Amino acid sequence: LSGLPLKFLQVKCVTANAFAQTLRRYTSLNHLAQAARAVLQNSLQISQMLADLNRVDFTNVQEQASWVCGCSDATVAELEKSFKGALEQQQGLEGWATWLKNVVEQRLAPFNDKPDFPQHAKNFLLNWSFYCSMVIRDL
Numbered sequence: 478l479s480g481l482p483l484k485f486l487q488v489k490c491v492t493a494n495a496f497a498q499t500l501r502r503y504t505s506l507n508h509l510a511q512a513a514r515a516v517l518q519n520s521l522q523i524s525q526m527l528a529d530l531n532r533v534d535f536t537n538v539q540e541q542a543s544w545v546c547g548c549s550d551a552t553v554a555e556l557e558k559s560f561k562g563a564l565e566q567q568q569g570l571e572g573w574a575t576w577l578k579n580v581v582e583q584r585l586a587p588f589n590d591k592p593d594f595p596q597h598a599k600n601f602l603l604n605w606s607f608y609c610s611m612v613i614r615d616l
Contacts, residue, residue: 514570527564533615542611546604555606556580 478486516522539553565578581601588597 486605493524503613510570513573515571517573518567520567523567527561529616530561530564533612535612538608538611538615542608548608552584557597 478489482549530615535553535557539548539550542553543550559576559580563573568570584601585594585598588594591597
């Protein structure tokens with residue numbers, strides 16, 4: 478690469494770094510998917526997850542999270558029931574991806590084609606993360 482213009486080398490380095498970062502991200506996601514698939518194929522682990530989840534006091538979690546998230550009790554109860562139902566069905570990784578896609582589409586549907594859609598999507602993700610951390614804390 479010697480003798481090439483400096484600007485060309487800089488662009489090459491930026492592109493190579495971006496490619497390396499993307500490759501690391503995809504590799505990490507692939508490893509995560511493989512680990513998740515292994516867990517989701519083990520019926521004993523699924524049963525244990527459901528038993529653990531049934532011990533969580535969702536009413537208490539909702540009370541603590543409601544002032545931060547502003548989620549309605551009905552929405553949270555519906556998601557809890559749906560999540561437990563998916564666990565009981567012992568869905569595979571693809572089934573969970575479909576479940577999650579449906580949840581996101583359903584919750585964000587009222588904001589489709591609106592200029593503030595990105596803000597609602599960010600709020601949904603923030604609330605989802607917060608609520609999940611509250612549930613995981615109680616596990």
